[in-house]
Amino acid sequence: MSGERHGHRARRTGRQDLPAGPSRTATIQSIDRAASVLALLDQDTGSLTPALVSDRLGLNRTTAHRYLQSLQRAGFLNTAFGPGPLLDxxxxxxxxxxxxxxxxxxxxxxxxxxxxxxxxxxxxxxxxxxxxxxxxxxxxxxxxxxxxxxxxxxxxxxxxxxxxxxxxxxxxxxxxxxxxxxxxxxxxxxxxxxxxxxxxxxxxxxxxxxxxxxxxxxxxxxxxxxxxxxxxxxxxxxxxxxxxxxxxxxxxxxxxxxxxx
Missing domain, CATH: 3.30.450.40 (GAF domain)
Structure with a gap:
């Protein structure tokens, strides 16, 4: 219940700060991992797959696929998981x-x-x-x-x-x-x-x-x-x-x- 009340307060005040504690750390780690996924793109790798990301970064394929989908929705990757419009x-x-x-x-x-x-x-x-x-x-x-x-x-x-x-x-x-x-x-x-x-x-x-x-x-x-x-x-x-x-x-x-x- 305390988490729900905190969430309501955040919506009312419009604060955009990252949450403190473990959640903040997890958010930063997610950003670091997303950057690692994008770093796999190079002159020899024009598109990514869950299998490739899983193998090179040591992630399970479900997690790797989730990162690829999130980066695609954000515009970093295209629908084929190659460089997206934001990277262009x-x-x-x-x-x-x-x-x-x-x-x-x-x-x-x-x-x-x-x-x-x-x-x-x-x-x-x-x-x-x-x-x-x-x-x-x-x-x-x-x-x-x-x-x-x-x-x-x-x-x-x-x-x-x-x-x-x-x-x-x-x-x-x-x-x-x-x-x-x-x-x-x-x-x-x-x-x-x-x-x-x-x-x-x-x-x-x-x-x-x-x-x-x-x-x-x-x-x-x-x-x-x-x-x-x-x-x-x-x-x-x-x-x-x-x-x-x-x-x-x-x-x-x-x-x-x-x-x-």
């Missing part, structure tokens, strides 16, 4: 990102040398843009830069670009979950403006420092954000038609066009 989707995403990471350095090098500014490429992480590539101008007297791996705040230009074109509302909610209602309203308005102009300017309250970012479209979606870092003497948010901003937009378009659709 993840594979396509990884492929696009690998292409971007391979092609971007040359495009960014040309952009940095042509503008005299540091160029940055970021992907969207859980709470903001994550700096992935950085190219500094060779001939610049003053170099502004950012470390690879830095998670940028919600008011950073690259975070705004990536959130503005994010199709999953939950991603925006996660990035803004620590904001006050007033701050969240300001950001929502900023994202509308970014979608309209396809250009974002940082609002970091750092005197003398400016960054501007644009989306990198590939396979019809925004895959990354490309930005320039500079001083207020080099980049002016009030003037969005500068040659440097145009060069940034052109570089992003070039990179997107190079990625195979």
């Amino acid at each position: 989707q993840l594979s396509a995403l990884v492929s696009v990102r690998q292409q971007i990471l391979t092609l971007a350095p040359a495009v960014m090098r040309q952009l940095s040398d042509g503008t005299g500014l540091t160029s940055v490429l970021s992907f969207l992480g859980r709470s903001g843009a994550v700096v992935t590539l950085v190219e500094e101008a060779n001939q610049a007297t003053i170099v502004l830069t950012v470390r690879v791996g830095t998670v940028l705040e919600h008011r950073a230009a690259q975070t705004r670009v990536l959130l503005a074109f994010q199709s999953d509302p939950a991603a925006v909610a996660r990035a803004h979950e620590r904001l006050t209602p007033t701050e969240a309203a300001v950001e929502r308005h900023a994202l509308v403006d970014v979608r309209r102009h396809r250009v974002a300017w940082a609002d970091l309250d750092r005197e003398g420092f400016v960054s501007v970012a644009v989306p990198v479209f590939a396979t019809r979606n925004v895959q990354a954000a490309m930005a320039l870092l500079g001083t207020t003497a080099m980049l002016r948010p009030a003037d969005q038609s500068t040659e440097r901003v145009h060069a940034l937009e052109q570089a992003a378009q070039t990179l997107g066009s190079l990625v195979a659709s």
